[in-house]
Amino acid sequence: MTFHQQQCSNGLTIIGEVIPEARSAAVGFFVRTGSRDETVEESGVSHFLEHMLFKGTKKRDAAQVNKDFDKIGANYNAFTSEENTVFYASTLPEYHQDATEILADILRPSLRSADFEMEKKVIIEEIGMYEDNPGWMVFDHARKLFFADHPLGNSVLGTAQSITDLKRDQMLDYFQRRYIASNITLVASGNFEWDKFLKKAEKLTTNWKFGMARRDHIRQTSGSAEFKLLEKKTTTQQNVVMICPGPPAASPLRYAANLFAMILGDQSGSRLYWSLVDSGLAESADCSFHEYDGAGAFYTSFSCDPKNTHKNLEIVIKQIHELIIKGITEEELEQAKSKVLSRIVRAGEKTMNRLQEVGMTWVYLRKYKSVDEDMQTYEKVNLRQMQQLIERYPLLRLTTTAMGPLAKLKMPDIPKQPKVPNAQHS
């Protein structure tokens, strides 16, 4: 495994991890833009634009883009989050250059009006699909409730109304503001030749616009701490999401945060597993750590028979409270580490996963970490760091959203954030 990087004169960063024994090669453009970078009027434009990139360029129409990707047997797609829009493809090694060429081409889209109107319909269908899925909808509401006026609460999809109202010129303006070379990282991973790739990539992107794309309002938030019940009579299960603050992506505590989420709510052997799922009180329970630019949060969620909702809320609160006052045991930490290490190794065996990992690590930390370095970092996390995390973030400051058939639900009392005994500051 060797790592390479190159800063181009227009500001584009090109990085690559060469893994000679891989069966495939992956390539992706990571654009540092997402729903948090949108104005209210533009709500949903990042994601809509992501779709529009597949609708053609000066040299290809939409059908040709799809055909050219399929011609090389590429596994390709894109996604949009609050902070990133990523376009990627993985292929057999012999098609890596072609995949790079097509991706670079679609990064300079034509945004034709007819395509814009057609794709608008598809986006509205996508919104409709999610609206029929309460397990997904509840997360969108929960994020909004937690982040309140913080831009990270912006919806990635937007609404049917905001998409309907959106004009092509607004999208073009957003594109010109956000898709400039310095705001983009080109990432490759797998079985490819760096020199050949670099030469080709530089040639393809040499005319991209130079400039700066700003990201405003980078700040932490501890969330609204509100409680909201959304009644949805047509559903059968109650879906609950509880969010509390955590460290931002650039914090050295991010590793401890991932381990904490695993100890609290991994799908096997975690505290929530034993207290909620093993007992049959909830169909599923989970805790995951989400990290952003300047902010972070733990999302704890469960889905259950509505009549158990209140009891389950009490249990989650009790579990977090216990973690704070009694701390984490050495045994729990070691177990969480074995799980993380095994997952890192297995994920690292697929170039598509490596592409995401290498790309995101670069975007947030401006660093490269090999699979082994990543493992070593996790191995080094100790109880003191776990304790620091627990001290520094008000984990009981929960913002709670419940969606389902319940018309009434009382939020249980949350104990005051306790003073942590024997806290050791470094």
Add this chain to the structure above:
Amino acid sequence: MAKQVFHHTFENGLTLLAENMPHVRSATVNIIVPAGCAYDPANMPGISSVLSEIILRGAGKNNSKELSLAMDGIGLDRSCSAGTNHIRLWGATLSRNLPKTIDLFADIILKPHLPKSDVESVKMLAAQEIMSIEDDPKQKVMLALRKNHFPSPLGNDRRGTLEGLEAITHDALSKFWKKNFRPSGTIISVAGNIEWEPLKAQVEKLFGKWKGSDVPALKLSPGKGGKNHISKDTQQVQIGIAYPSVTYGHKDFYAAIGAVNVLSGGMSSRLFTEVREKRGLCYSVWASYQNFKEVAAVICYAGTTTDMAQETLDVTLKQIANLTKGIKEEEVKRLKIGLKSSMLIQEESSSARAGSIAVDWYYLGRVRPLEEIQKAIDSITTKSILSHVKEYNPKEFTIVTLGNKQLKYGK
């Protein structure tokens, strides 16, 4: 690429398969036992699924917590679930933890505690799983489609019914386990950075004395087929369409896979292009091949807002019908490269390989070498696909829709 796939069938009928992947550090173990929901007693649909949950709650010398700790301690990601024909126990970890994994899995299969005290909580979980289908319209329509299209019990949902759950007792679970957990028809498949001889010796030691009769034949009765609508107040109308195809190992198998890929093999395929790209009718539309030993089908799905639903259904059916009018050379070229890529890239994943070799063995009684698959893919032509779709041109579709408007289903 020289690939090493090892095979051994023990005297008691148990099959062990292993593929060595020296380029990875992980290993995956996959055990399929012929105890899927197709064997659920008629009055207890859902029992195999309940068993697949309770079976992890203590085995051998470990109680439920100890077993979970032991598996977490070696970073073993695992799951146990019921399918139509099998209960599948799956686990992936670092290859150095493989022997420990096999030990623990042997306990789970051969010496599960099936604790009486957990029966109620496991049934509560199962009931919630059944209820939550109501909150997922796409899943609901696809389950109804399978049920209507495939012969019973193959089309049954593993989750069973709430009434079925009621009837399940601790005694019934023990009996179901005793009756259906048998070496014959069980396949243990392992892929990753492994050594064959020690693996074989360990499996022999642990499973060698396991006894049981042969897998009983299933009695199939035809699905009801037809066109059905489920009325529900949702944003979108869900559409499921099914029609028969040829089974795994049939001489037309690759032509059939080719035909499905012409419809839905990539974003340039016909369904995506005609339904989504040209008309903007939906976000999600696809077709895929699904099979059992006895029967196989092409299953299509589309989800779209009410106003667009009729057109979506009409265009989709038309695209299926149009297959017989001709297949283009460029389409075949694209789908062949797509198939070849997926086949080769699968080599990066020990878990995909452990699954694939078991599937091959179950259907064909052997593992196809890469070269054979490659050759079969190469042999797909416009002509082979066309003559297949003509011969198997669907006379009738099974259709299920769900939403707030019933559609017209054509002829």
